[in-house]
Amino acid sequence: xxxxxxxxxxxxxxxxxxxxxxxxxxxxxxxxxxxxxxxxxxxxxxxxxxxxxxxxxxxxxxxxxxxxxxxxxxxxxxxxxxxxxxxxxxxxxxxxxxxxxxxxxxxxxxxxxxxxxxxxxxxxxxxxxxxxxxxxxxxxxxxxxxxxxxxxxxxxxxxxxxxxxxxxxxxxxxxxxxxxxxxxxxxxxxxxxxxxxxxxxxxxxxxxxxxxxxxxxxxxxxxxxxxxxxxxxxxxxxxxxxxxxxxxxxxxxxxxxxxxxxxxxxxxxxxxxxxxxxxxxxxxxxxxxxx
Numbered sequence: 001x002x003x004x005x006x007x008x009x010x011x012x013x014x015x016x017x018x019x020x021x022x023x024x025x026x027x028x029x030x031x032x033x034x035x036x037x038x039x040x041x042x043x044x045x046x047x048x049x050x051x052x053x054x055x056x057x058x059x060x061x062x063x064x065x066x067x068x069x070x071x072x073x074x075x076x077x078x079x080x081x082x083x084x085x086x087x088x089x090x091x092x093x094x095x096x097x098x099x100x101x102x103x104x105x106x107x108x109x110x111x112x113x114x115x116x117x118x119x120x121x122x123x124x125x126x127x128x129x130x131x132x133x134x135x136x137x138x139x140x141x142x143x144x145x146x147x148x149x150x151x152x153x154x155x156x157x158x159x160x161x162x163x164x165x166x167x168x169x170x171x172x173x174x175x176x177x178x179x180x181x182x183x184x185x186x187x188x189x190x191x192x193x194x195x196x197x198x199x200x201x202x203x204x205x206x207x208x209x210x211x212x213x214x215x216x217x218x219x220x221x222x223x224x225x226x227x228x229x230x231x232x233x234x235x236x237x238x239x240x241x242x243x244x245x246x247x248x249x250x251x252x253x254x255x256x257x258x259x260x261x262x263x264x265x266x267x268x269x270x271x272x273x274x275x276x277x278x279x280x281x282x283x284x285x286x287x288x289x290x291x
Contacts, residue, residue: 004269005266005269005270005273008262008265008266008269009266011262012259012262012263012266015255015258015259015262016255016259018251018255019252019255019256019259022248022251022252022255023248023252025088025244025248026244026245026248026249026252029241029242029244029245029248030241030245032241033178033238033241033242033245036234036237036238036241037175037238037241037242039234039237039238040175040231040234040235040237040238043230043231043234044231046227047227047228047230047231050220050223050224050227051224051228053220054191054217054220054221054224057216057217057220058191058217061214061217065214065217066214066217066218066221067160067161068157068160068161068189068190068191068221069190069191069217069221070190071190072163072166072190073166074112074166074167075111075112075113075166076112076113076114076115076164076165076166076167077107077112077113077114077115077165077166077167077168077169078114078115078116078117078134078156078159078165078167078168078169079100079103079104079114079115079116079117079168079169079170079171079185080116080117080119080152080156080168080169080170080171080188080229080232081096081100081116081117081118081119081120081123081127081171081172082096082119082120082123082170082171082172082173082232082233082236083096083097083118083119083120083121083122083123083124083236084120084121084122084141084236084240085120085121085122085138085139085140085141085142086121086122086240087122088244088247088248089240089243089244089247090243090244090246090247090250091243092173092181092239092240092243092244093120093122093123095173095181095183096123096171096172096173096183097122097123097126097127098183099171099183099184099185100116100123100127100171100185101130103169103171103185104131113132114131114132115131115132115133115134115165116131116132116133116134117133117134117135117136117137117152117155117156118133118135118136118137119136119137119140119141119152119233119236120137120138120141120236121138121139124136124138135155137152141233141236141237141240144233144237146226146230148230148233149226149227149229149230149233150226152229153222153225153226153229156168156188156189156225157222157225160189160190167187167189167190168187168188168189169185169186169187169188170185170186170188170228170229170232171183171184171185171186172184172232172233172235172236172239173235173236173239173240173243174235174239175235175238175239175242177242178242178245178246179242179243179246181239181242181243186228188225188228188229189225191221191224
């Protein structure tokens with residue numbers, strides 16, 4: 001019985017240490033989330049506006065005026081997939097991976113080839129032997145700026161122009177709130193038929209552009225790609241910290257419940273041990289009195 005008490009006490013101490021770790025990770029994620037969420041929310045209006053300008057321009061010009069507007073038969077598709085580099089963030093990575101996995105399955109069923117550019121270790125590790133990975137970027141989400149989005153943009157544009165692939169998509173978790181992130185897969189190229197989201201749809205005014213619309217479009221399309229890739233990075237970063245914060249909060253609460261259960265178990269076992277000892281003493285006393 002004494003051994004059993006020691007085991008329960010050892011388990012309780014182990015869970016207590018785990019609770020301290022999960023609580024610390026929760027606090028770290030909360031502090032990082034504040035910064036990441038502020039960056040993301042400040043950038044969203046800029047991303048929305050550049051999409052509006054691009055839509056306005058794209059509706060005015062001939063699709064043959066820019067190779068990035070050219071719609072081809074989609075035989076080869078490329079996806080920029082964004083996940084986190086670390087785990088312990090609930091279903092954050094799993095949701096994106098499932099969405100991309102379903103996308104690949106559907107497209108390959110249509111006779112199309114799908115290749116990936118992975119940002120983050122979790123997506124890369126999952127698809128390493130299951131899909132064609134053209135490029136991978138790991139350990140970059142802890143600290144990044146627009147230069148990362150620019151580098152990815154400079155990689156995908158020449159490949160599209162050279163017809164190495166016919167459509168480009170981006171997949172990431174859109175940040176809704178701390179406990180909710182929604183996986184989205186959005187087409188980036190070709191830009192010819194881009195449409196704003198329903199809630200963002202507006203009636204565009206009759207703008208006058210100078211220089212020509214074609215010249216502006218040649219400058220804005222690469223900028224548009226960088227902006228949407230950067231937005232995906234910001235959404236992924238904020239979503240990761242939010243998901244980890246929620247996951248660690250749940251883990252801490254589970255540790256508390258386990259400690260309460262183990263404490264109750266320990267007290268019951270201790271009480272049983274004391275009762276058994278008392279019974280032995282009483283039995284011994286009775287035997288002596290009879291003797």
